[in-house]
Amino acid sequence: MPANLPPQYFAAEKRFRTAKSIPEKIEALQTMLAIMPKHKGTDKLRAELRSKIAKLTAEAEKRHVTGHKGSLYYVRKEGAGQAALVGLPNAGKSQLVAALTEATPEVADYPFTTRFPIMGMMPFENVQIQLIDLPPVNDADAQSWLPMVFGNTDILVLVLDQANDCISQLDELLGRLEQMRTTPVVPSGSDLEYKAKKALILANKSDLPATQNNFGELESRHGREFPIIRVSAKDGSGLEDFKRKLFEMLDVIRVHTKTPGEKPDLTQPTTLKRGSTVADVAESIHKDFRTQLKHARIWGSGKFDGQMVRKDYVLKDGDIVEFHI
Ligand SMILES: Nc1nc2c(ncn2[C@@H]2O[C@H](COP(=O)(O)OP(=O)(O)O)[C@@H](O)[C@H]2O)c(=O)[nH]1
Ligand SMILES: [Mg+2]
Known part of the structure; x- marks a missing residue:
């Protein structure tokens, strides 16, 4: 690396590393190229940058990338949270x-x-959780974009086929994820180099005969490390447990909002991260609302119904909030 690069170069390089979309990456690389001094010592680096730009441009054209976050592979979050189904071929991800x-x-x-991420909304009680069906982790074509989905999602669902040895499937799965700089953890953790994601294991195909042994082995080896849910996508058993567990792991609260003198809408709650305050809910409705808000009344977690609370009051799942501006 030439020693005389200006700080703007490193800023652009950082943007490149953290860029979420192909157009952002291309923009950062072009900036780096423009800043880099032209002399013999930088020939190789400039050639590398140009070839990266060419590759990304070709990829973007192939995928009809339309602009910021316009990639075919970018999955915008909807509902209470998002979970990506990860597994080897034939585990039953698509069936689930x-x-x-x-x-x-x-x-x-x-x-x-x-071949592509396929999104579906899964109803649970009064919310919807977004599920993403993905190609298998060993699909060579998908290696380039799967990390983007993993990086953005809330929870990894590690899908295993109980008709086959679960321990070796999990080993291979974790190995592939590691190659993609993703490490599943439970229930939370952090590692600077890796994207640490909450994960649970979904042991599928419990309807098949003689799967009890494989499941037992999986539980005794990994049961302390991961939540494991035994299901059958085919006959539906265990699927309710899966939904509940997923909702728990999303760690969100459901809040109903109302304006004074009106009834709250109890069908469609707003979902927010656990620990959110009255002001956070206000902001989720409109960005200026946080500052306009004077106080609120709450029904649910308060000492009594309609209790007046301040903006920094921490809400609980199921609370009804009435805003006063
Ligand atoms: N017996 C049984 N077969 C299943 C189950 N889930 C999926 N399958 C079958 O397993 C095969 C692969 O399923 P698919 O969802 O395409 O797997 P994917 O590659 O992980 O998406 C198909 O033949 C499915 O019918 C299940 O719960 N029980
Ligand atoms: Mg599939």
């Missing part, structure tokens, strides 16, 4: 998404049927 949501991904007993 088909069983739990209105989405209709292709289900087949040959590998590599899923």
Whole structure:
């Protein structure tokens, strides 16, 4: 690395490393190239930058990237939270998404049927949780963009096929994730180099005969490390437990809002991170609302119904909030 690079170069390099979309990456690389002094000592680096730009541009064209966050592979979060189904071919990821949501991904007993992320909304009580069906982690074509999905999602659902040895499937899965700089943890943790994600194991195909042994082994080896839910996408058993567990792991609260003199809408709650305050809810409705807000009344977690609370009051799941401006 030439020693005489200005600080703007390193700022652009940092932008490149943290960029979430292809256009952002291209922009950062172009800046780096423009800043870099032109002399023999930088020939190789400039050539590298140019080739990176060319590659990303070709990729963007292939995918019809339309602009910021316009990638085919970028999955915008919707609902109370997002979970990505991760696994080897034929674990039943697509079948699960088909069983739990209105989405209709292709289900087949040959590998590599899923090519793109396929989103579906899974109803749970009065909220919706977004599920993403993905190609298998060993799909060579998907290696380039799967980390982007993993980086953005809330929870990794590690799908295993109980008809086969679960321990070796999990080993391979974790190995692949590590290659993609993603490490599943439970329930939370941090590692500077890796993107640490909450994860649970979904042991699928419990309807098949003689799967008890594989499940037992999985539980005794990894049961302290990960929550493990035993399900069948085919007959539906265990799917309610899965939904509940996923909702718990999202760590959100559901809040109903109302204006004075009106009834609250109890069907569609706003979901926010656990620990959110009255002011956070106000801001989620409109960004100026946080400052306009004087105080609120709450029904639910207060000492009494309609109790007046300050903006920094921490809400609980199910609270009703009435705003006063
Ligand atoms: N018996 C049984 N078969 C399943 C179950 N889930 C998926 N399958 C079958 O396993 C094969 C692969 O399923 P698919 O969802 O395409 O797997 P994917 O590659 O992980 O998306 C298909 O033949 C499915 O019908 C299940 O719970 N029980
Ligand atoms: Mg599939």
